[in-house]
Amino acid sequence: MSSMVVAEHLHKAFGRFTAVKDASFTIEKGEIVGFLGPNGAGKTTTMKMLTGYLPPTAGTACIAGYDIIDNPLEARRHMGYMPENVPLYEDMRVYEYLEYRARLKGICGKSVRQQIGRAMELCGLEERHRHMISTLSKGYRQRCGLADALLGEPDLLILDEPTNGLDPNQIRQIRELIRSLAEHHTVILSTHILSEVEMICGKVIIIDQGDIKAADTPANLTRGLRAAGRVSIEYKGELEPVVQELEAFAPVKKVIVEGTLPGGWQRLIVRAEPGTDTREKAAAVIAAHGYPMRHIYRHIPSLEDVFVEMTRRD
Amino acid sequence: MAESKPQPIKRTRNWLATLRTIFAKELRSYLLTPFGWVILACTMALQGFWLQAVIQTMSKASGEGVMYYLLNNINFWFYFIFIFPLITMRSMAEEERLGTMEGLLTAPVTTTQIVLGKYFAALLFYIVLWLPLLLYPTMSELGNWYTQLRYGIAPEGIIEYHPADWFGPITILGLSGTFFIALGILCSSLTRSQIIAGIICICFMIMYYFMGRATELWGEFPAAPAFHYLSCSEQISAFSRGLVDTRPAVLYLSMAVFTLALTVRIVDYRRWHR
Numbered sequence: 001m002s003s004m005v006v007a008e009h010l011h012k013a014f015g016r017f018t019a020v021k022d023a024s025f026t027i028e029k030g031e032i033v034g035f036l037g038p039n040g041a042g043k044t045t046t047m048k049m050l051t052g053y054l055p056p057t058a059g060t061a062c063i064a065g066y067d068i069i070d071n072p073l074e075a076r077r078h079m080g081y082m083p084e085n086v087p088l089y090e091d092m093r094v095y096e097y098l099e100y101r102a103r104l105k106g107i108c109g110k111s112v113r114q115q116i117g118r119a120m121e122l123c124g125l126e127e128r129h130r131h132m133i134s135t136l137s138k139g140y141r142q143r144c145g146l147a148d149a150l151l152g153e154p155d156l157l158i159l160d161e162p163t164n165g166l167d168p169n170q171i172r173q174i175r176e177l178i179r180s181l182a183e184h185h186t187v188i189l190s191t192h193i194l195s196e197v198e199m200i201c202g203k204v205i206i207i208d209q210g211d212i213k214a215a216d217t218p219a220n221l222t223r224g225l226r227a228a229g230r231v232s233i234e235y236k237g238e239l240e241p242v243v244q245e246l247e248a249f250a251p252v253k254k255v256i257v258e259g260t261l262p263g264g265w266q267r268l269i270v271r272a273e274p275g276t277d278t279r280e281k282a283a284a285v286i287a288a289h290g291y292p293m294r295h296i297y298r299h300i301p302s303l304e305d306v307f308v309e310m311t312r313r314d
Numbered sequence: 315m316a317e318s319k320p321q322p323i324k325r326t327r328n329w330l331a332t333l334r335t336i337f338a339k340e341l342r343s344y345l346l347t348p349f350g351w352v353i354l355a356c357t358m359a360l361q362g363f364w365l366q367a368v369i370q371t372m373s374k375a376s377g378e379g380v381m382y383y384l385l386n387n388i389n390f391w392f393y394f395i396f397i398f399p400l401i402t403m404r405s406m407a408e409e410e411r412l413g414t415m416e417g418l419l420t421a422p423v424t425t426t427q428i429v430l431g432k433y434f435a436a437l438l439f440y441i442v443l444w445l446p447l448l449l450y451p452t453m454s455e456l457g458n459w460y461t462q463l464r465y466g467i468a469p470e471g472i473i474e475y476h477p478a479d480w481f482g483p484i485t486i487l488g489l490s491g492t493f494f495i496a497l498g499i500l501c502s503s504l505t506r507s508q509i510i511a512g513i514i515c516i517c518f519m520i521m522y523y524f525m526g527r528a529t530e531l532w533g534e535f536p537a538a539p540a541f542h543y544l545s546c547s548e549q550i551s552a553f554s555r556g557l558v559d560t561r562p563a564v565l566y567l568s569m570a571v572f573t574l575a576l577t578v579r580i581v582d583y584r585r586w587h588r
Contacts, residue, residue, distance in 0.1 A: 087413030
């Protein structure tokens with residue numbers, strides 16, 4: 001089996017509340033997958049189900065070919081998990097904690113030290129290895145949790161909000177780290193920071209109110225977006241003729257008059273079919289009337305637009 | 315970035331090795347944090363206090379061994395009941411509260427290994443609590459030697475200790491401990507609050523204690539033998555007089571196994587019904 005994760009109709013209900021509805025997706029080896037969604041959308045629940053910690057109400061998933069319900073121990077041997085908020089034993093030292101976790105994961109002999117050394121080096125924990133976990137700052141706790149997930153070089157890393165609570169430099173470091181991990185590992189991460197996902201994830205799964213709305217590459221997601229062909233124009237002159245001429249043009253769906261800006265500048269938004277460029281035509285129309293134009297811009301759709309479009313409530 | 319080393323990672327799938335890892339971590343948290351030492355200090359202080367009271371009693375009327383007077387006393391139960399919740403209330407509830415249970419249950423570890431690891435660590439610590447008892451014969455030897463040296467031979471002032479006096483009481487304390495520790499772990503797995511776990515455990519302990527005394531309250535009614543069979547205080551009384559019996563061993567060991575099996579079920583159930 002080549003897919004790292006195969007989720008089949010995962011369903012989780014807490015009493016009457018349904019947290020995740022019928023989620024099916026496939027994640028291939030070596031992919032970095034970002035889970036996106038508003039708060040309470042079911043990201044964490046889905047991840048917890050993949051780890052086998054929360055048993056699904058219905059459906060199942062396979063990790064590296066092992067079913068999380070029929071063969072949970074084998075599935076867990078193939079993954080490293082960093083829970084949200086990184087729970088750690090407060091009364092242990094960093095090295096002790098990692099050693100305990102390494103042994104729990106079945107690592108033994110010389111490999112224990114070697115694996116801890118590797119994880120601490122990757123996460124920049126070396127100079128803190130003697131510190132009590134209770135004295136660590138949020139950023140270092142986060143690294144400690146990440147180092148724990150990396151022990152044993154698991155095939156699959158599941159990271160729940162790995163950059164939560166870190167400063168911009170640390171976020172950059174973690175991002176670089178995750179990118180470098182993708183050579184040997186498959187990574188699933190959840191985050192609120194969309195730019196982050198755009199930068200590192202090869203695939204995005206957008207989840208809202210328990211439903212998987214989309215699972216695709218960021219480029220494919222932004223392609224079919226309503227916001228994709230949008231052009232904004234500012235010129236000085238009469239509204240009526242320009243609007244009429246533009247609306248007569250085929251790919252244009254609608255021209256929205258945003259209003260008059262100080263100095264008599266008119267601001268228009270031209271909505272067109274996704275993937276078309278109406279700038280040339282618009283410029284020609286305005287030039288034909290001899291009106292001065294100071295701004296024309298074709299909107300480049302971002303993941304944020306995808307996110308807003310898929311998860312807004314109206 | 316770390317250079318990728320080609321050597322494979324050494325792994326073990328030994329069931330007992332993982333159990334031992336959990337056991338060692340738990341035992342470490344008893345012995346390397348103030349928590350365990352506070353319990354040990356309190357228990358020893360109370361034992362020492364009652365011991366000196368018992369020796370005074372014995373100087374007036376002596377018939378049984380020191381252990382008999384030490385254990386067959388309401389004072390003994392006064393702290394004995396509290397030992398178990400103190401030792402065990404943290405074990406599961408704390409993992410639940412910190413959220414580390416999640417890390418534990420997503421590692422390749424079974425619930426049985428977790429429960430057993432914690433159980434054996436708590437049981438060993440409980441046994442450690444009673445180890446100072448073994449010092450008493452040595453201490454009394456020293457005392458007798460001092461008495462002889464200071465006052466000449468004074469037979470009535472010499473306390474005699476027989477190994478048999480120790481064998482019975484230590485056996486019953488160990489046996490009942492196997493069940494009561496399991497009961498404490500069970501209570502700890504019911505909640506995420508240590509305090510609530512401790513209170514539930516104390517309630518169970520008090521109920522169990524008074525169940526054993528039911529015959530004193532109600533006399534010998536038809537079901538009385540069952541209550542005699544369960545009565546921990548009667549067993550301690552018999553064992554500390556040297557009447558070692560195998561029935562309590564069957565009772566406590568089977569109850570311990572049952573309680574631990576129930577605990578494993580509860581931990582899994584709580585995960586399913588979160």
